[in-house]
Amino acid sequence: EVQLLESGGGLVQPGGPLRLSCAASGFTFSSQAMTWVRQAPGKGLEWVSTISNGGGGTYYAGSVKGRFTISRDNSKNTLYLQMNSLRAEDTAVYYCAVSAYWGQGTLVTVSS
Amino acid sequence: DIVMTQTPLSSPVTLGQPASISCRSSQSLVHSDGNTYLSWLQQRPGQPPRLLIYKVSNRLTGVPDRFSGSGAGTDFTLKISRVAAEDVGIYYCTQGTKFPWTFGQGTKVEIK
Numbered sequence: 001e002v003q004l005l006e007s008g009g010g011l012v013q014p015g016g017p018l019r020l021s022c023a024a025s026g027f028t029f030s031s032q033a034m035t036w037v038r039q040a041p042g043k044g045l046e047w048v049s050t051i052s053n054g055g056g057g058t059y060y061a062g063s064v065k066g067r068f069t070i071s072r073d074n075s076k077n078t079l080y081l082q083m084n085s086l087r088a089e090d091t092a093v094y095y096c097a098v099s100a101y102w103g104q105g106t107l108v109t110v111s112s
Numbered sequence: 113d114i115v116m117t118q119t120p121l122s123s124p125v126t127l128g129q130p131a132s133i134s135c136r137s138s139q140s141l142v143h144s145d146g147n148t149y150l151s152w153l154q155q156r157p158g159q160p161p162r163l164l165i166y167k168v169s170n171r172l173t174g175v176p177d178r179f180s181g182s183g184a185g186t187d188f189t190l191k192i193s194r195v196a197a198e199d200v201g202i203y204y205c206t207q208g209t210k211f212p213w214t215f216g217q218g219t220k221v222e223i224k
Contacts, residue, residue, distance in 0.1 A: 035213075037161075045153070045161065045204055047213040059211045062113075100163040100172050 002026040002101045006094060009106030012086055020106060022079040022096030030054075030074040032099060036081050038092035039105070048094070049081065064090075086110045114138050114207055118216035124224045131192040133219045135205035140185050142209070149208035152181055152190045155218075156201040164203075165190065197223065 008020040022034070036048040049070040050059045058070050069082040079096050086108075093105040115138040125131045141148045152165040163172050165181035168188060178193040192199055200223060205216040 044218045045155075045206070045215040047206075047215070050211070050213070061212050095160055100166065102160045102162065105160055 002098070004096050004098065004101060004103030006096050006103045006106040009094065009108045011109045011111065013112050014087060014110055016086055016110075017082070017084045018086060018108060020081040020083065020094055020096075020108070022081075022103060024077045024079065024096075024098065027098070029072075029077040033057075034070075034072060034079045035097045036070060036079075036094055037097055037102075038090075038094045038108075040089075040092040043092075046092070051079070083108070113212055114141070114210055114214050116205055116207060116214050116216040118203075118205060118219050120219060121217060122220045122222070124222050125192075125195045126224050127197065128194050131195050131199075131221055133190045133203055133205075133221075135183075135188045135190070135216050137186045137188075137207055141188075141207050142185065148184065150181075150183070150188050151206050151208065152179075153204045153206060154199075154201050155204065156198075159201075161204065192221075195221070195223070 003025045005023045012018045033052050035050040038046050038048050048061050051070045055072050067085045071080045088110050091110050093107050095105045096103045117136045119134045123131050141150050148168050150168050153161040154164050155161045164175050164179050169181045180191050182189050202218040202220050204218050
């Protein structure tokens with residue numbers, strides 16, 4: 001059974017950093033591209049970033065490019081999202097996703 | 113960026129009656145590999161999104177056959193042949209043909 005467990009969310013001040021993690025199991029992690037999608041409170045879905053299976057290819061939404069970095073550790077079956085220079089508009093539930101599967105999400109709140 | 117436009121944004125339906133959601137993209141979703149990466153997601157209240165249909169018309173294992181997807185190029189449709197109580201939620205179309213991946217605004221399906 002595919003499982004994706006996000007962690008690392010919380011309250012952070014504007015301008016601060018936060019790192020999200022997504023622990024994956026139930027599939028061959030190193031064979032799959034991985035994606036982060038976010039959803040602001042009461043709003044729709046927004047793609048954030050995707051990383052290729054080997055980590056050599058990374059793609060970002062314009063709204064986070066230069067501030068967020070996606071990475072993965074295939075030896076630990078874990079996906080990361082390093083978020084820097086956070087803004088109020090980054091407040092959202094962040095989901096990790098692979099192929100057809102989504103995690104439960106982790107809430108990031110950017111507020112002073 | 114490819115803009116995904118869904119109509120209607122709200123769909124009150126009588127139990128057992130059909131429902132239909134349209135999704136139009138601002139440019140063709142046919143990838144250079146010949147596939148069309150148009151998917152439909154369901155998000156029940158308080159839940160993460162769930163993939164229903166991928167590559168226009170392929171139903172994920174376990175998705176009831178009352179859900180069907182169709183379309184080509186820039187025009188796509190999700191149909192629910194007979195709406196059940198558990199179908200209440202927000203439905204999103206999304207394209208994975210070209211980065212940045214984009215989502216429609218969402219269509220809220222509710223019971224009259």
